[in-house]
Amino acid sequence: MKHLLKVFLLCLLLGTASAGEYKIELVADGLSYPWAIAFLPDGDMLVTERSGQLRRISNGKLQQQAIGNLPDMFVGGQGGLMDIILDPDFALNQRLYISLSTGTKSANSTRVISARLIENTLKDINIIFTASTSKDTPHHFGGRLAFLPDQTLLITVGEGFDYREKAQSLDNHFGKLIRINKDGTIPSDNPFIGREGALPEIWSYGHRNPQGLLVSADGTVWLHEHGPRGGDELNIIEPGNNYGWPAISFGMDYSGAYVTPYTEAPGMQQPVIHWTPSIAPSGFCEYTGAVFENWKGNLFVATLAEKSVRRLVMQGGKVASQEILFTELDQRIREVRASADGYLYLLTDSEDGQLLRVSPSVN
Amino acid sequence: MKFIPPFMHFMFAVLTTYLLASMVGTQLVLADILSFGLRVSLRDRLLATVHDLVGLMPALFLLITGAFLVAFVVAALCRRFLGGKQDWWYLAAGFTSLPAALMLIKYFMGATLFAAARTSFGMLLIALCGLAGGWVYTRLSQNRGV
Secondary structure (H helix, E strand, O other): OHHHHHHHHHHHHHHHHOOOOEEEEEEEEEEOOEEEEEEOOOOOEEEEEOOOEEEEEEOOEEOOOOOEOOOOOOOEOOEOEEEEEEOOOHHHHOEEEEEEEEEEOOEEEEEEEEEEEEOOEEEEEEEEEEOOOOEOOOOOOOOOEEEOOOOOEEEEEOOOOOOHHHHHOOOOOOOEEEEEOOOOOOOOOOOOOOOOOOOOOEEEEOOOEEEEEEEOOOOOEEEEEEOOEOOEEEEEOOOOOEOOOOOOOOOEOOOOOEOOOOOOOOOOOOOOEEEOOOOOEEEEEEOOOOOOHHHOOOEEEEEOOOOEEEEEEEEOOEEEEEEEEOHHHOOOEEEEEEOOOOOEEEEEOOOOEEEEEEEEOOO | OOOOOHHHHHHHHHHHHHHHHHHHHHHHHHHHHHHOOOOOOHHHHHHHHHHHHHHOHHHHHHHHHHHHHHHHHHHHHHHHHHOOOHHHHHHHHHHHHHHHHHHHHHHHHOOOOOHHHHOHHHHHHHHHHHHHHHHHHHHHHHHHOO
């Protein structure tokens, strides 16, 4: 009965949403804080739940049995099961990459594993990255994953909230973008290889809590990150660059004090744009499909605080305009992904999270 | 100070700790900025200090008020039932109240909301600011003959 009521309410909502150029359909609900989506070649979808389950959606239906054999993880605060992406050669090797938090409440960190998906079970699991220093806060894990065109893996790691100054030192993983090979080894052309005191897997630094990572069709690496009170940032990442946190920021501390009085400094990169007040950006994708002709080439940013998806119209590496979408849902949106067939999928962030599909209102 | 009502003694103590803790917090944050290789001018330092005195007012002032309220009631009860000098109880209450409150917040929220208290050194300085508040309270109360 409760389920029927939810479907009915969503249908009412669709009336409003359909007034525009799209409609929103419920694909699955009852997901516990869903975090990320991966599209399998056979049309199935995998959805991570922050509470520690990996779920499969097959023929548009959420399978009751979760994917088995996930490793132990730390679930608490913002930590748990996070991102999932497929190996670029998934069709050949069935390998996928998953970020999660590991450890305990008093000593936890961000970890990435690779595993093969055989039927409904993970097999051949390898730990390919664990952030070097553990922390005693259950916040700011980062945890987004993306492959570069050369098949090296990028991993975002947050600065752990209480450890923000460490984002400026290269001897730890807090507040860093990491680049490793698929087997966990370090690519020989990483920018800090050979620098004394620097960890060789670091690709860029000075980040806060990056929860959006995208390698766009033209090879540009985009990263967005949560600011504190204001100062959410969209950055274009170049290897070796310092993105400034917490030496420069457009945000204030939650206490009302300065994190820093400075918004720029020599040797530190400026964001492409910053969102102040905060929208709390989370998922990220580029739309390259053919279903929404007007959206082609646009970037989409899911937001938690604004309860929306921002459509960014790009021009020459800059944001020409922004449109705020899907506020009619009145839901924190954790993830936005475009499927190969051109539809947009959203994950809402709640204990009873939903997977929603956005399609044109008129065929 | 007989003309000052007891409630005002308490508020003077809170205000003293607030002013000191806010200023200490700003200087610790600016010390971090210096460590990143940025130059912090005297003007920037003064402006940041004033900014934080205003910006921290709602959160930190309330936190100190709550922490002192609990700590001073406990100090009064301890003095009553355990004996000893009033001054020592209130000094101890001032010294321990803010670290206790900040640790409780961290336990429940998983984060230290007042950035200065993230290190042991910062926490010690904040405790000393609380000690100063406790001292102000004992001075004012003694002069009134409480």
